[in-house]
Amino acid sequence: MKTQEEYVIRFNLSERIQHVILFVSLIMLLITGLSLTYYDSWLGRMMIEIEGGLQGRGRLHNLFAFILIALCVYHAFYITFSDKGHKEISHLKFRKKDFKKLIPGLKFSMGLNTNKPSSGRYNISQKFQYWGVVLGCAVMIVTGLILLLKVWGIAMIVPKWLWDITGVVHSNEGILIFIVLFLWHIYDVHLSPKIFPMNKVWLTGKISKQELQSEHPEEYEEIYGKEFVSDKQ
Amino acid sequence: MRKSFINIAILMVFVIVFGISPVLYSQIQNQKCLICHGKPGFSTKTEDGHLKFLYVSDSTLNTSPHSTVNCYDCHSDIVEITALGHKKDVKKVQCTRCHFENNPVGAPETEKYTEFQESVHQQERLKGNLNTPICQTCHGSHDIKKRSSLSELEMKKKITQMCGQCHLDIYSAYSHSIHGTALFEQNNSDAPVCTNCHGEHTIRKKDDPKSSVYKTALYNTCGDCHASEVITERYGISSDKIETYEESYHGIAVQFGEKTVANCASCHGIHDIRPQSDPRSTIHANNIVKTCGNCHQDANVNYTKGLIHINPHSEESGPIYYISSIFKWLTIITLTMLAIHVILDLIKRLKHKTIH
Structure with missing residues (x-):
């Protein structure tokens, strides 16, 4: 059955490395952050001990925060100035047709509709995930930097109420990001029975022609022309 | 008839000798001490020239929980009393002669005796500081009273005074504090005193x-x-x-x-x-x-x-409360929707499998 599969390069090396740095730093930030949020549970206490006590936990969290910030800065340059990055970001922009496919897409998920709405390089769920990460990182970095004023000994430049609100937002947003990443992204690319144990595209950068056709038909059309689609149907 | 009278007489002798006589004996012993110590104003001059009152009232002794204890039981180092009195260097009474755990004489059974050994007061005494309080300093000696003889309020006030004898600056700071004014001015027995925070024998x-x-x-x-x-x-x-x-x-x-x-x-x-x-x-x-x-x-x-x-769960916290509430609902909604997403996907895969 298995033949020499034709494939298309979906993500280049830089993007794959960016993704690895992103998820490593996010996972470490979530572990070190949530262990403080849930400091009063046995798991939280245990994690804080492993992370080297409260101070060690803080330093670890700050280290990965700066890795994430550096990545975000690099990524901003990447999408602005590199050809590939610029192209990717225009693919990730929300279009009117995305929202038109929202209801049919939900119907398809619920099994009310058998036709899967076609999508381009990124489907609407993937677009939401990308912009969700962007928004989440923005909120976490801004609030995180305010909280860091304390560590730098210049906490007096902001009033206490801002500091308190920042703390509440930072910890709650952290929980939200954890839920979204694990129930949405990790489920979609790892745990869903369709692709378990994982979708290897993050490692190889390659997507098979067959998968491209079924998951991203509009992109497939752009590359191979329309006749293949009609052939398949 | 005559024989039973003798029996009763013997029994009486036994009762007197073994039952009443110890009481009488202790009375006699105490009476002997009270010949001098029962005189109001009975005193001696200490080495540093102070006058030390040695009067012990009979009624004080009889109303204390130690009414059945005789003088020798505590002042055990006084073994000989002559017409001129007894030796001058009388040692301090050791309460632990009777007050230890599993004691046979009926002193209250409590862990406080051993707890006190680890307290700062006893530890400092062992290091040689003889100004530290011992049992008598707080509980009194001849005039010792049961705790139940005082009301909660009286007792609390007395405790502050007891500790204040040595810790005077703290006593004065405390008496102007919200806790102190509640105790002294409002006679509030809920107010904490020294022992509520520091412990009693465990200080x-x-x-x-x-x-x-x-x-x-x-x-x-x-x-x-x-x-x-x-x-x-x-x-x-x-x-x-x-x-x-x-x-x-x-x-x-x-x-x-x-x-x-x-x-x-x-x-x-x-x-x-x-x-x-x-x-x-x-x-x-x-x-x-x-x-x-x-x-x-x-x-x-x-x-x-x-x-x-x-x-964050109280409306009084203002913005913090509202932000926490928004996040709470945002989290619940996100969690629910994504759980539905996962369940729908699993159902679809399951159906797909059964078809093939």
Whole structure:
């Protein structure tokens, strides 16, 4: 059955490395952050001990925060100035047709509709995930930097109420990001029975022609022309 | 008939000898001591020239819980009394002669005797400081009374005076504090006194990790009252101060054993705690920057712009409450929708499998 599969390069090396740095730093930030949020549970206490006590936990969290910030800065340059990055970001922009496919897409998920709405390089769920990460990182970095004023000994430049609100937002947003990443992204690319144990595209950068056709038909059309689609149907 | 009379007579002798005679004996012994010590004003001159009163009233002895104990039982080093009296260097009474665990003479059974051995007072005495209090210093000697003979309020007032004999500066700071004024001016028996925070026989140095007022343990001690719904409700104060402290950065650090972070006393004071409305209070609006500045050298007026002891679940917390609520619902909705997403996907895959 298995033949020499034709494939298309979906993500280049830089993007794959960016993704690895992103998820490593996010996972470490979530572990070190949530262990403080849930400091009063046995798991939280245990994690804080492993992370080297409260101070060690803080330093670890700050280290990965700066890795994430550096990545975000690099990524901003990447999408602005590199050809590939610029192209990717225009693919990730929300279009009117995305929202038109929202209801049919939900119907398809619920099994009310058998036709899967076609999508381009990124489907609407993937677009939401990308912009969700962007928004989440923005909120976490801004609030995180305010909280860091304390560590730098210049906490007096902001009033206490801002500091308190920042703390509440930072910890709650952290929980939200954890839920979204694990129930949405990790489920979609790892745990869903369709692709378990994982979708290897993050490692190889390659997507098979067959998968491209079924998951991203509009992109497939752009590359191979329309006749293949009609052939398949 | 005659034989039974003899039997009764013998029995009587036994009763007198073994039953009544010890009582009589102790009475006689005590009477002997009271020949001198029963005279009001009976005194002696100490080495440093002070007059020491040695009068012991008969009624004091008889109303104390030790009424059945005779003088020799405690003053056991006095073995000989002549017409001129007894030896001069009478030792201090050792209560532990009777007051130890599993004692045979019926002294109360309690762990306090052994607890006291580890207390700062006893430990300092063992190091050679003879100014430290022993049992008699607090409990009294001949005039010792049962705890139940005093009301809660009388007892609490007496405790502050007992400790104040030596710790005078603390007594004066305490008596002007909110706790002290409640006790002395409002006669409030809920007010904490020395022993409520420091313990009684278990008093330890404040830098002993086992102390109830140790840096990382203090908030629990304050919590005995300030986290108690019964007590806080009685005075219309909130019972969440300890809980909100535990959830604050200071509180979390304390729970992980950090010794440099603020505990209750760092902000509110120790013996001189005053209400926030009092201009001399460390947490009065005018003093709070200085109080934060004790640890945070950079503290300025921005430190005071906001709430302290924030409970995100209470509407009184304002923006914090609303932001927490928004996040709570956002999290619940996201979690529900994504759970549905996962369940729908699993159902679809399952159907797909059964078709093939």
